[in-house]
Amino acid sequence: MRDPIPGRTCPISYRYGAHALQGPPQLHVDTLWIAGGLYGNTLALQALLDGYAAEPGSKALVFNGDFHWFDVDPREYELVNETVLAFHATRGNVETELANPGEQAGCGCAYPDWVGDATVEHSNHIVERLRATARQQPGLDRLAGLPMHFVARVGEARVGIVHGDAESLAGWGFSQEALSFPEGYAAAQAALTSAGVDVFASSHTCLPVMQSFANGVVVNNGASGMPNFSGETCGVVTRISVEPGDGALYGAQRSGVSIEAVPLRYDARAWQTRFLAQWPPGSSAHRSYWERMTNGPRYSRKQALRVARSVPASAGR
Numbered sequence: 001m002r003d004p005i006p007g008r009t010c011p012i013s014y015r016y017g018a019h020a021l022q023g024p025p026q027l028h029v030d031t032l033w034i035a036g037g038l039y040g041n042t043l044a045l046q047a048l049l050d051g052y053a054a055e056p057g058s059k060a061l062v063f064n065g066d067f068h069w070f071d072v073d074p075r076e077y078e079l080v081n082e083t084v085l086a087f088h089a090t091r092g093n094v095e096t097e098l099a100n101p102g103e104q105a106g107c108g109c110a111y112p113d114w115v116g117d118a119t120v121e122h123s124n125h126i127v128e129r130l131r132a133t134a135r136q137q138p139g140l141d142r143l144a145g146l147p148m149h150f151v152a153r154v155g156e157a158r159v160g161i162v163h164g165d166a167e168s169l170a171g172w173g174f175s176q177e178a179l180s181f182p183e184g185y186a187a188a189q190a191a192l193t194s195a196g197v198d199v200f201a202s203s204h205t206c207l208p209v210m211q212s213f214a215n216g217v218v219v220n221n222g223a224s225g226m227p228n229f230s231g232e233t234c235g236v237v238t239r240i241s242v243e244p245g246d247g248a249l250y251g252a253q254r255s256g257v258s259i260e261a262v263p264l265r266y267d268a269r270a271w272q273t274r275f276l277a278q279w280p281p282g283s284s285a286h287r288s289y290w291e292r293m294t295n296g297p298r299y300s301r302k303q304a305l306r307v308a309r310s311v312p313a314s315a316g317r
């Protein structure tokens with residue numbers, strides 16, 4: 001057997017299984033915002049706080065992991081840490097590998113084969129540099145103590161909040177790629193039933209997708225702190241509410257709630273300046289992310305919104 005490759009493997013401690021989501025909800029609100037993948041973007045964070053503050057009624061905001069990433073500047077790191085930890089939060093692989101570095105885990109991303117080796121290598125370098133910042137700051141024990149999953153109730157809908165997928169912290173089962181395949185679609189549909197939730201909200205895989213099923217919806221916000229669509233610089237967060245909001249990019253309905261992809265329109269130029277100050281040309285993060293930061297990924301809103309389809313009875317078992 002080959003030795004594990006840092007950044008490609010999923011540590012055993014990341015695994016929990018869909019049944020872990022079966023417990024009672026930890027909060028009950030009319031409106032829930034879920035922000036995964038902030039990646040240390042402090043301008044997107046401010047846009048998020050402003051948008052959330054304007055939301056009326058009973059509400060909650062959950063950061064579902066990878067709120068740190070590019071924030072190697074100690075002041076940026078501290079701002080992200082202190083702000084996020086004032087809300088509900090779950091840990092992503094980034095926070096886990098900062099607080100409790102796993103042997104051979106690298107960045108903890110558990111990258112699948114379709115992600116190239118250079119990206120994996122860059123990510124391992126990024127987490128090493130970020131770890132050097134984090135070790136100089138207080139609060140690593142608070143990151144270590146964050147849960148891996150969270151259950152909320154919005155109106156009558158049960159929402160399972162994870163960083164990766166129904167099985168593990170860094171799972172790619174809720175990626176737009178996996179959901180494209182019949183096996184992946186069927187597995188996600190089965191996971192909704194196993195967890196007893198109407199909606200799964202995830203992040204981790206960096207591209208957004210909102211996939212409806214006969215028995216629920218899987219919504220992945222992509223990145224709240226990076227561009228998500230070609231030619232657009234906005235971050236995306238997930239909003240689930242008993243009332244539809246204004247200005248969603250796209251949405252779906254389930255169990256009496258609206259599930260929406262909400263754009264975070266931050267000052268992209270100002271963020272690029274902050275990014276360059278931390279990750280100049282030639283650095284790992286610049287090589288992996290600058291093109292996306294300025295022009296967006298090769299992916300469209302149209303690709304992100306997906307309707308339910310029929311599943312062969314044998315699939316996903």
Ligand SMILES: [Fe+2]
Pocket residue numbers: 065066092093094109163170203204205
């Ligand atoms: Fe992640």
